[in-house]
Amino acid sequence: MRGTRRNLTARVLAVLVALLTLQLGSLVAPAYACGCGAMVTNRMARLGVDRETSVVRWDERARAEEIVMRFTVHGDAEQAAWIMPVPHRADVALGDPDLFTELDGLTAPEHRDREYFWPRGSDWPFTTGDGDALVGAAPPGARGPGVGVLGRERLGPFDVARLTATDPDALGDWLHRNGFELSDRLSGELRPYVERKWEYVAVRLAPEQAGQKLYGALDPIRIRFANDRPVYPMRLSRLAKTPQSxxxxxxxxxxxxxxxxxxxxxxxxxxxxxxxPTKGGELARLAGPGPVFLTAVDQSFPEPARIDGDHELVRAAADTPYRVVIWHDRLWTVAGGVPVWLLTVGGGLVLLTAGALTAARVRTRARARTGRPGPGTPAAV
Structure with missing residues (x-):
């Protein structure tokens, strides 16, 4: 019996050790990919992306595209590098978080009230409660083997380099010389972009204060480039180890x-x-002062390995407007909160009672006029 217990304890301890080993391994593993670009850090740091939110401005007349990106991250990394492929030469600048605040306000769900007649489980006489419902370094010009550095600049907490690469291995060597490691898988996923002669924006993320961790919502980055059709690069996200949003x-x-x-x-x-857009606001600076059509899309990727390309953005069949509506269900009441159903049912009972009493009185009077005894009255002998 004791031997059986010891064997069971040993198995449990073995499972616990295995689980702890897996957890510790996940803490030191590099975060190779996130969102629409690759996030690279050293192997002893941990960096995860909770959310990627981006704005795509497509100017069909100028054949130009502009992307403003913001990442919300967590982890213990003090530095990281992020790579985004672009089809043509890109201009890079800092974005303003106010842009996302303005867009959040414009696209917020509409709240509407609707009333119902009969009480539900959250209403008296059942219970009480709320009935609301809801119906993602070399100096400028220097060249290494296979990599061209088109420009490098400091933008707030970001060190930005614009690169060309004739092969993904050369891009990996450039990152390694700048203190980062490029995984073999990421190098392979870059190959389709190299074959199409795309360029890259490499951003080195580092907090302005020494020793500070990369955490929370990072400052947005604005990237503008010429393009024949709007596209949002997503292929590198297939390397992510956790679901993407x-x-x-x-x-x-x-x-x-x-x-x-x-x-x-x-x-x-x-x-x-x-x-x-509001005059003088960030949205007006991005889209212009006049009316613009805004589409907000949300997508989740439960299995990032299934991502098989970049998002191509196309015109919808019609400019049909749409907004999410959140309905707030309220019990129909009057006169300071009295339920209408209670008045209706109570009033109905009063009417039925009054009707019954009236009918009884009418029958009594009729019997009195005819001299017929009423129910329960003894007959005369």
């Missing part, structure tokens, strides 16, 4: 939508409609 705002002349799901859940439209 993407929030995408698209500003264009018409309602836009992703061509397909590229391996994730079906994109969900949260808002679609023409909006007029």
């Amino acid at each position: 993407l929030g995408l705002y698209v500003l264009a002349g018409h309602r836009m939508e992703p061509r397909d799901a590229i391996g994730g859940n079906r994109p969900e439209v949260l808002f679609a409609g023409a909006v007029t």
Whole structure:
């Protein structure tokens, strides 16, 4: 009996040790990918991306695209590098967080009230409660083997380099010389972009204060480049080890939508409609002062390894407006909170009672006039 207990204890301890080993291994593993680019850090640091939110401005007349990106991260890394492929030469600048605040306000769900007649489980006489419901370094010009550094600049907490690469291994060597490691898998996923002669924006993330960790919402980055059609690079996200979440705002002349799901859940439209930016606001600086069609899309990728390409953004079949509506169900009441159903039922009972009493009186009077005894009255002998 004791031997059986010792064997059981040994098995339990073995399982616990195995689980702890897996957890410790996850803490020191590099975060190779996130969102629409690759996030690279050293092997002893941990960096995860909770949310990626981006704005795509498509100027069809100028054939130009602008992307403003913001990452919300967590972990213990003090530095990291992020790589984004772009189809043409890119200009990079800092973005303003106020842009996302303004867009959040424009696309917020609409709240509406609706009343119901009969009480529900959250109403008296049952219980009480609330009935609300809801119906993602070399100096400029220097060249290494296979890599061209087109420019390098400091933007707030970011060290930004614009690169060309004739092969992904050369790009990995450049990152290694700058203190980062490029995984073999990431190098392989870069190859399709190299073959299409895309360029790269490499951003070194470092807090302005020494020793500070990368945590929370990072400052947005604005990237502008020429393009024949709007695209949102996502291929590198297939390397992520955890589910990914993407929030995408698209500003264009018409309602836009992703061509397909590229391996994730079906994109969900949260808002679609023409909006007029606030004069002098960040949205006006990005889209211009006049009306622009805004489409807000949310998408999750439960299995990032299934991502099979980049998001191509196409015009929807119609500029149909849409907004999420949150319904607040309220019991129909009058006169300072008296339920209408109670008045109705109570009034009905009063009427029925009054009717019954009236009918009884009428029958009594009729019997009195005819001399017929009423029920329970003894007959005369």
